[in-house]
Amino acid sequence: MRLSTRIQEVAPSPSFAVSAEVARLRREGRTIIDFGVGELDFPTVSAAKRAAKEAIDADQSRYTPTPGTAELRKAVAAWHAKRHGSHVEAPDVVAGAGAKALLFELLQVLVEPGDDVVVQSPYWVSFPAQVSLAGGRLVPAAGDASDGFVPRAEQVRRVITERTSVVLMNSPCNPTGAVMPREEVRELVRLCAERGVALVLDEVYDRLVFDGEHVSPLVFADLHPGGIACVGSASKTFAMTGWRLGYLVAPGDIAAAVARLQGHVTSCPSSISQAAAAAAFVEGEDEVETMVERLRSRRDLAMRHVESAAGLSCHRPAGTFFLFPRVDLGCGGEVDSQAVAVHLLRHAGVAVVPGTAFGLDGHVRISHAVEEGELERGMEALCREVERLRADPGRLGRS
Ligand code: PLP
Numbered sequence: 423m424r425l426s427t428r429i430q431e432v433a434p435s436p437s438f439a440v441s442a443e444v445a446r447l448r449r450e451g452r453t454i455i456d457f458g459v460g461e462l463d464f465p466t467v468s469a470a471k472r473a474a475k476e477a478i479d480a481d482q483s484r485y486t487p488t489p490g491t492a493e494l495r496k497a498v499a500a501w502h503a504k505r506h507g508s509h510v511e512a513p514d515v516v517a518g519a520g521a522k523a524l525l526f527e528l529l530q531v532l533v534e535p536g537d538d539v540v541v542q543s544p545y546w547v548s549f550p551a552q553v554s555l556a557g558g559r560l561v562p563a564a565g566d567a568s569d570g571f572v573p574r575a576e577q578v579r580r581v582i583t584e585r586t587s588v589v590l591m592n593s594p595c596n597p598t599g600a601v602m603p604r605e606e607v608r609e610l611v612r613l614c615a616e617r618g619v620a621l622v623l624d625e626v627y628d629r630l631v632f633d634g635e636h637v638s639p640l641v642f643a644d645l646h647p648g649g650i651a652c653v654g655s656a657s658k659t660f661a662m663t664g665w666r667l668g669y670l671v672a673p674g675d676i677a678a679a680v681a682r683l684q685g686h687v688t689s690c691p692s693s694i695s696q697a698a699a700a701a702a703f704v705e706g707e708d709e710v711e712t713m714v715e716r717l718r719s720r721r722d723l724a725m726r727h728v729e730s731a732a733g734l735s736c737h738r739p740a741g742t743f744f745l746f747p748r749v750d751l752g753c754g755g756e757v758d759s760q761a762v763a764v765h766l767l768r769h770a771g772v773a774v775v776p777g778t779a780f781g782l783d784g785h786v787r788i789s790h791a792v793e794e795g796e797l798e799r800g801m802e803a804l805c806r807e808v809e810r811l812r813a814d815p816g817r818l819g820r821s
Contacts, residue, residue: 457792474694500703518684545781588621594627749784
């Protein structure tokens, strides 16, 4: 059977590939500490679990309206307005089967074949595939390592052209944990308005910020009316990755266009997940606060190890649950991050994701969404092995 060229050009998700390798090694009886994970290890917030059980018992088992239930859209709009100071209203919200699906649909709606899509780099692993499936060409807007990869308007200004139709950003950023400052967000909105391009912000980690604040571009919606779309999710905020519930917030025509497309793809997200998420947005805040505090202390724990290890360097991430250190084995040039990841898995029993998955070699992504004792043990093993490699770089690649 001949597969389409479109799909042949798409690589499998590298982070899921790491999880599959971890599962395989564990089946073989190896003890692996998994720093490759892209999800929280905390239980789903209790309001969501309670509301889901009630929804099942009440037989809420039919299709919902395509953009989601009125209850959920209202809850998301109220939450966004309260947390971020935006002026979002329920009709601007579309619920979908995860932020990933909504980002895919958004790009289908906004990108013409051949358009340039400017994407902040390093970038989340699914952006290249999503841009290419929309027929677009990914143009990276490279962050500055010496600045901790903080996304800045100037990086976009350097690469935006008349062929650009969308600027796709991610703050707080996976993999770097960097958070875009308010002034940069305002500048970026101005720039996109001036050039007449859509600004898409993936803000799925908006609630997981330890230093400073998350600023949603929708706060500056007046500067670019109808030109801004933000995508968020219950996944990371309420520890609900498996429930598959994300949302798009886009005042203007974009939300309606995405809902039109979704009507032919998934019809709507799961009715039970919608009921669960609606309750989480209204009542989940206290538990989220507790999770953020634990993540903050885990980030500090992981950073203490990185800062004391020869061969690793990293800015303190302001948000998310990721660290993205540079690995320096003292040989000059960028180290092969794929080889480092394989080596750490074999010799330290620790899984990380190579920087190449995010468009930047020489780095690895470490997730600290791991229980504190494991985090401590895993960071010790990882740093010890990097120091050994630095002392004898020839070990890399040796089995
Ligand atoms: N965007 C970013 C930057 C992510 O890291 C992830 C998940 O890892 C997603 C989107 C997908 O979120 P969801 O689970 O809501 O599809």
